[in-house]
Amino acid sequence: MKARRQLLIDGHWQEGSGEHFAKHDPVSDERLWQGGAASEGQVEAAVAAARRAFPAWARTPFAERQALVERFREVLESHREDLATAIAHETGKPLWEARTEVGAMIGKVAISIRAYQERTGERRRDLGDATAVLRHRPHGVMAVFGPYNFPGHLPNGHIVPALLAGNSVVFKPSEQTPLTADLTLQCWQEAGLPDGVINLVQGAATTGQALSAHPGIDGLLFTGSARVGGILHRQLAGQFDKILALEMGGNNPLVVKDVPDQDAAVLTILQSAFLSGGQRCTCARRLIVPEGQVGDHLLDALSDAILRLRVAGQFAEPAPFYGGLVSARAADGLLKAQDDLEALGGVVLSRMERLEAGTSLLRPALIDVTGLPVPDEEHFGPLLKVSRYQSWDEAIALANDTRYGLSAGLIGGERADWDDFLLRIRAGINNWNRQTTGASGDAPFGGVGESGNHRPSAFYAADYCAYPVASMESEDLHLPDQLPPGVIL
Amino acid sequence: MILQVTPSPSTALPARSLTGAADYCAYPVASMESEDLHLPDQLPPGVIL
Structure with missing residues (x-):
């Protein structure tokens, strides 16, 4: 054509x-x-x-x-x-x-x-x-x-x-x-x-x-x-x-209740936050992780996986997980967002970097913003904010602390936790043990709030x-x- | 598994009828x-x- x-x-x-x-x-x-x-x-x-x-x-x-x-x-x-x-x-x-x-x-x-x-x-x-x-x-x-x-x-x-x-x-x-x-x-x-x-x-x-x-x-x-x-x-x-x-869009939360399989949890997070370079409206923007060793180990494993994640041009072989953002300007905006979050006190666990000058290829960012008054913005790219929580109620409150309500996800937990999550989370797409970016074409697609x-x-x-x-x-x-x-x- | 639920007393998705x-x-x-x-x-x- x-x-x-x-x-x-x-x-x-x-x-x-x-x-x-x-x-x-x-x-x-x-x-x-x-x-x-x-x-x-x-x-x-x-x-x-x-x-x-x-x-x-x-x-x-x-x-x-x-x-x-x-x-x-x-x-x-x-x-x-x-x-x-x-x-x-x-x-x-x-x-x-x-x-x-x-x-x-x-x-x-x-x-x-x-x-x-x-x-x-x-x-x-x-x-x-x-x-x-x-x-x-x-x-x-x-x-x-x-x-x-x-x-x-x-x-x-x-x-x-x-x-x-x-x-x-x-x-x-x-x-x-x-x-x-x-x-x-x-x-x-x-x-x-x-x-x-x-x-x-x-x-x-x-x-x-x-x-x-x-x-x-x-x-x-x-x-x-x-x-x-x-x-x-x-x-x-x-x-x-x-x-x-x-x-x-959405400022979508992904809540970790527990980690029954660490590799599977890491993969679910990668696919939730960084599929399409984070340029999906259902991408997880906020990872809500329990305080303590289980959460620490998960974040360490996630940071390691981010370093190994293949990001390259659209037609590269072997194929990348994701390629470029839509423009170099969009990539500039994401890099600035990382700087802004760091200036607010965010701790960069994995640093976003431009992989090749003049391109929109970015390595993902993972930034701990626990307790910080970060703006409720959708960063439309590979930038994932982490908040640690002490109680289930706090996790739900953090997840709902957004003007949006498009997608939400839960990793781990029992059926009773999922039922509780479903009743309390405000979002139109809620997934359990599945990436937030997964949606079925024969279901409705939409959200509440400003989504x-x-x-x-x-x-x-x-x-x-x-x-x-x-x-x-x-x-x-x-x-x-x-x-x-x-x-x- | 794909579910479509509504947060209402009945979780059954009603078929379209003459009232909406x-x-x-x-x-x-x-x-x-x-x-x-x-x-x-x-x-x-x-x-x-």
Whole structure:
């Protein structure tokens, strides 16, 4: 596949007339994409195209929409390696992991079809001499804002359910991952999606603001930071006619109750905190460890494992556990966060370092911040803060001491501890003896607090892509056996 | 094991019906859980323990 480096509006590729921008590989610095952002006028044209395409698409029988989405799946299959290579280049993640992301995009189709039928679809039952029917209708034009960490899978998790439900889409990917969006939209075109049903506007904040402020959108589906999500939430306040789904981050706790198997505990922590270089919203950011020898030994073993962890370029052999962060600038931010935590009194157990000058390759940080007033921030990279605790109640209190509530994990403990943890922890994804970064695609995905706005995604994405219509209906209009009191005909 | 539970008096996930108020009275919690903590047969790429 070859990048078009353009926008897709009403089925036509065209140059962006806004500010030019480029994306470089964060490890090799190879230029991957360059082009113009969508201007305000082009955003307007994209929304208008989606509006024009909406009625016919919404009236297309579900079976035909399903068939088209299934053709998209076949096209993805045929371009698997091209897409995986693009994702690896753009995000910095290893090729093996980028391949799993394309696999998730492919798997999303069957899950979304099942979710449409189970969560929305149509229900009917007899009610007296009428039939009570529940149907679901699409909202209209959905603006989809994608993140950079899963530039294929996460926008796809909004777009596929939105299209299945009969909506049209204007997609604004992250300005850090224009290439993956470019190729994915080519796949939709190759699958035969009618002109205007999906439109691509590339660009950064200016383009995003033009889209989110556009009165012609009926909904906004966003995955990204709590800061930007908060701006969108305030911007759409009072607009009852628009649906807003926010999937944001977390300052996720991983609580160690005891350590039945030290190597397994270390692996679970590595996979929770450092998978994708810590660039997953479900990554553990805070490790909550008991005081005493068991906790000391665990942290020693974890520090040793961090030193041995292979971090290298996306295409290196043997394959790394993780590769680069999305940009050298993001890596700078993580290094600064380490400095800030150290300045607050944090004790660095494993020091984050840039492995090669000019790249975004970072060795992970492990920093003990027990008892320190550290800010409740999501550090979106390989930085894990440690807090030691003396009692179970203190561990739970520490875990819940966040404005977020996306994921949480428990290592060790008995069934009773897990049951107690489940009842007391505020998070939408809670895992036991499994990495916090593990989530099933056929479950809902979302959190509480500032991790979202109660619009869970994944299997429940179908819910926010359609609204229910309840009907009482009868083919015959006839008088009842008995008239209501006071009525004389 | 994958569970979907709601922190409500009933842990059964109700099928969609003609009434939906239950939706906004609870939030979903998805879990991957195992009573045992053990190493997988094969370590992920790049991990040496």
